[in-house]
Amino acid sequence: MLKLSKQLLSILILVTVVFVGLGIGKVSAASLTRAIVAGADDGYQSNESLSIFNSSNTYGLTGEDDPGNSTYSYNGWFRFTNITIPQGAIISNATLTLRTTTNTFGAGTNYSMLYGVAEDNHVAPTNTGTWQSDHALHTTGVAWNFTQIDAWDSVLTSPNFAAAIQPIINRAGWVSGNAIGIHWDENMADQDMSQGWVTWNSSTYIEPQLSITYTVPQCQDGSDNDGDGVTDLADPGCSGSSDDSEISQCQDGSDNDGDGVTDLADPGCSSSSDNTENTATTQCQDGLDNDNDQATDLSDFSCSGATDNDETNPKAQCQDGVDNADPEDTLFDFGSDLGCSSKQDNDEGNTVQCNDGIDNADPEDSLIDYPADPGCSGTYDNDEYNIPPGSSGWLISSTFDTGFSNGVKINAILWQGTLGGGSPNYVRFQIASSNCTNGASNAPTCSSGGWGIPVEGDGAFIGSDGTASTYYSPSDANVSYVIPTDQHNNKRYFRYKVELYKNAALSSPEVEDVVINWSP
Incomplete structure (x- = not known):
């Protein structure tokens, strides 16, 4: 091939554009x-x-030269100019095409790597120092392993190394028309073999070529890809120039905010160009508890759907101010009626023991619900069991940590609730204290004793x-009992034991809360 033909090929730019019909013509993919x-x-x-730097030979070498006493690695480098690919374009394929020479020596598989040089506008190296500086700027490497060809003008085409080119096109300083640098490095260990390849200086054979296939993201391709009348960064569907979709949330056919409606049916969409579905102004989709009932939007009983603009009505039974139970128990709404699990509960009917039609007592006393069972104080009572006359029961609390390493002084104890039938029923307490969380007596080792073990x-x-x-x-209830000053001093942890006793009264004592007063 004549040099004139080579120069003509060098000038020729091969660009292929594929048009896809979407109602609007747009560039989908291009090759260069x-x-x-x-x-x-x-x-x-x-x-x-670094003794060899050559840009004037008619051939290059990639591989190794192992004369026996030392090994030389040969690495090729290339600078391709006028790469008219916009910043942020998506590189799907990149290949390097070379022509072989008989300067090749050795036979078998040549193991090599292809890299890009991470520069906005690559300048070719002029000596070993500038080549070495470029070598420190390698992008992601792609392996190129091939069988060496010792012949003139055979075509040698690399695998796809788009992964090495993409970081360069993504650089903030990259501009369409800039130059790209590529390094072709050997990747072998002490092999006496190298592939010869044609350089630009050859007057006979075709010089190295770089081919790239890419797509321009929709948000910088100059087309109205979604037909909403605006293009690229002016389109609200575009988050940036590298965004490959102009389609906004309000026209993508998806329920982006999980409210059960999509696109223009979603109250959060003001138009098809709106890029967020979650800016609804209806009460049932605004993220607010508009009626202060501890529920928002679709978790609120009053909301029938995302487009509902009334979070207050209709009200659930457990917040409507009405005693809906049957038979009426004179209690209504959450916080008072035990049939209510929350304000969103729409069934106020009690399922408590004293209103369930079952003899829940143990042992069974053949008496059911209020008022037949003396263990029931009302239809809202959830404990049908009544301590038999002359019986008692006790409970030990969990461990309380005062948080003071030097301990505290326990001053007094009182309880809240009712004595039931009154005296001689009683409620009484014992307290255990320790500087060990397990109740042991030998702090800080805490290995001896434990809660309730010693007397x-x-x-x-x-x-x-x-x-x-x-x-x-x-x-009685709400009556404070003062603890003697010489007991439980300087102890960090404590537990209490409460005993309830029922005499012949019709109802047993009930303890709702225990209050212990202490000070550091």
Whole structure:
């Protein structure tokens, strides 16, 4: 081939554009081929001694030269100019095409790597130093393993190395028309083989060529891809120039905010160009608790759907101010009627023991619900069991941590609830304290004893005289019992034990809360 033909090929730009009919013509994909256009834009370099830098030969080398006492690596480099690809374009394919030479030596598989040079507008190296600087700017590498060809003018085409080109096109400083640098490095260990390839300086054979296939993102292609009358960054569907879809949320056919409606049916969409579905102004989609009932939007009983603009009505039974139970229990709404699990509960009917038609007592007493069962204080009572006359029961609390490492002083104890039938029913307490969370008596080791194990000292449940045989016995509910000053001092942890006793009264004591006063 004559040099004139080579130059003509170098000037020729091959660009293929594929049009896809979407009602509007738009560039979907394009391919571009560039050839080396100057002798200084390709060559090879020795990687070990850096003694070889050549951009004037008619051939280049990629591989290794192992003469026996030392090894030289040969690496090719290329600069392709006028790469008219816009910043942010999506690179789907990139290949390097070379012509082989008989400068090839050795046989078998040549293992090599292709890299891009991470520069906005690559300048070809002029010596070993500038090549080495470029070498430090490698992008993602792609392996190129091939069988060497020791012949003139055979075509050698690389695999797709788009992964090495994409980082360059994505650079903030990249501008269409800039130059791209490519390094072709050997990737072998002590092999005596190298592939010879034609450079621009050859007057006979075709110089190296770079082919790239790419797509321009919709948000910079100059087309109205979604037919909404606006293009590219002026389209609200575009989040940036690299965005490959102009379609906004309000025309994409998806329920983007999970409210059960899509696109223009969604109250959050003001038009098809609106790019957010979640800006609804209806009460049932605004994220607010508009009626202060501890529920928002579709979790509120009053909301029939996302387009409902009234979060207040209709009200659920458990917040309507009406005693809906049958038979009426004179209690209504959440917080009062035990049939209500929340304000959104639409069934106020009680399912508590004293209104369920079942004899829940253990052992069964053949009496059912209120008022037949004396264990029931009303239809809202959820405990049908009534302690038998002359019986008692007790409970031990979990461990309380005061948070003070030096301990506290326990001052007093009181309880809230009712004595039931009154005296001689009683409610009384014992308290155990310790500086170990497990109630042990040998802090800080905390390996001896435990809650309720000893009869005195740390961990023991004691009463008014400091022994396990007495109790702290408030005379009634809401009556404070003062703890003797020499008990439970300087202890961080404590538990209480409460005992309830029922005499012959018709109803048993009920303890709703226990209050212990302490000070550091």
